Amino acid sequence: MRRVAITSLLSGMKVGHNIYNSRGETLISRGVILNKRYIDSLKKLGIPALYIIDDSLPDFFVQDVIDERSRVAAIKLTRSILNGQNTSESPLDKAVVSDSKKVVNDIIDQLLDNPSLMVNLVDIRSIDDYLFGHSVNVCVLSLVTGVSLGYDKTKLMNLGMGALMHDMGKTLVPPHILNKPGSLTESEFNVVKRHSEYGYTILASNEAYVRKLYALIALQHHERYNGEGYPKGLQGGSIHVFSQIVGIADVYDAMTADRVYRKAYPPNEVFEMLAGSGDFLFDYKLVLAFLSNIAAYPAGSIIKLSSNEIAVVVETPKGYPLYPRVKVLYDSTGNKLQEPLDIDLSLQNNLTVIKVLDHSEIEELKLNEGKLIS
Numbered sequence: 001m002r003r004v005a006i007t008s009l010l011s012g013m014k015v016g017h018n019i020y021n022s023r024g025e026t027l028i029s030r031g032v033i034l035n036k037r038y039i040d041s042l043k044k045l046g047i048p049a050l051y052i053i054d055d056s057l058p059d060f061f062v063q064d065v066i067d068e069r070s071r072v073a074a075i076k077l078t079r080s081i082l083n084g085q086n087t088s089e090s091p092l093d094k095a096v097v098s099d100s101k102k103v104v105n106d107i108i109d110q111l112l113d114n115p116s117l118m119v120n121l122v123d124i125r126s127i128d129d130y131l132f133g134h135s136v137n138v139c140v141l142s143l144v145t146g147v148s149l150g151y152d153k154t155k156l157m158n159l160g161m162g163a164l165m166h167d168m169g170k171t172l173v174p175p176h177i178l179n180k181p182g183s184l185t186e187s188e189f190n191v192v193k194r195h196s197e198y199g200y201t202i203l204a205s206n207e208a209y210v211r212k213l214y215a216l217i218a219l220q221h222h223e224r225y226n227g228e229g230y231p232k233g234l235q236g237g238s239i240h241v242f243s244q245i246v247g248i249a250d251v252y253d254a255m256t257a258d259r260v261y262r263k264a265y266p267p268n269e270v271f272e273m274l275a276g277s278g279d280f281l282f283d284y285k286l287v288l289a290f291l292s293n294i295a296a297y298p299a300g301s302i303i304k305l306s307s308n309e310i311a312v313v314v315e316t317p318k319g320y321p322l323y324p325r326v327k328v329l330y331d332s333t334g335n336k337l338q339e340p341l342d343i344d345l346s347l348q349n350n351l352t353v354i355k356v357l358d359h360s361e362i363e364e365l366k367l368n369e370g371k372l373i374s
């Protein structure tokens with residue numbers, strides 16, 4: 001499989017994984033051959049990239065950190081919670097909070113069972129339904145960070161619940177502002193910024209069932225270590241550690257997604273941005289714990305090595321986010337290898353990734369049988 005940006009999809013490509021909407025319905029199944037109609041609807045849904053089965057590449061399986069069933073169930077639940085807030089004044093009730101805890105508990109159990117997995121896979125989300133998939137992603141990303149920090153199950157549950165509900169206040173921001181295609185005016189941005197206080201109010205007003213800590217996370221997830229966040233401009237250690245973890249996960253997930261007002265940033269660029277944000281935006285040790293779980297070059301990326309060889313990323317070992325296991329496809333002079341060559345970059349002293357190839361470069365490579373113009 002290889003990872004293809006949504007803008008580079010072509011008719012005839014074969015889909016490598018199932019794609020769902022936020023209702024849990026299958027939009028496209030693994031193995032389907034794309035046509036113009038599918039591609040147009042995927043673009044409308046705002047999915048940033050897909051895994052494509054490319055018969056000219058070695059096939060391999062990309063395992064998500066949680067299983068598909070749990071992710072779809074979590075997205076469906078989040079959808080029902082957030083839609084409930086949007087359409088009525090009814091508070092979160094005990095049953096909804098209890099269902100959410102079951103979902104978070106399931107995610108925690110899976111993460112603890114699979115401690116070596118890295119965050120790789122393109123997730124299931126769309127622009128219209130962005131908030132639901134985003135909430136689940138932020139929950140999963142926060143929890144993998146909590147696991148790396150050695151948190152026990154009680155701490156993980158509080159962190160996961162706060163993460164799942166961190167953007168609940170967005171349901172009170174008018175949709176025409178939230179989904180505006182283009183930059184916001186200053187006054188519109190000020191309305192959006194209020195979502196952290198709205199979220200706090202919704203969650204804190206249900207304190208019979210909802211822990212105050214979840215509300216605090218919703219309130220503080222846009223605070224930044226250097227004091228330049230909102231709503232209060234808190235600094236350093238005065239921002240709760242859980243709020244900072246959720247803030248890091250929120251930034252990563254938002255930047256790797258297509259939004260109505262801009263395209264997704266490549267995962268390796270977001271990785272580098274976050275790596276440089278330590279002690280400015282977030283506590284550096286939390287950033288390191290987060291990044292230790294993130295594959296800078298997701299499986300299926302086609303990359304150029306410092307040796308000028310071209311390879312496909314297969315897997316990234318835990319703790320070595322910049323040094324994946326790869327299969328070399330073309331040698332340094334551009335000749336296609338008869339058999340792909342396995343290299344584990346985490347075991348090589350002098351070999352690094354210097355470039356991620358985009359779709360046109362990959363096609364050019366095939367046309368010229370490896371003679372890539374750098």
Ligand SMILES: [Fe+2]
Pocket residue numbers: 166167195221222250
């Ligand atoms: Fe937010």
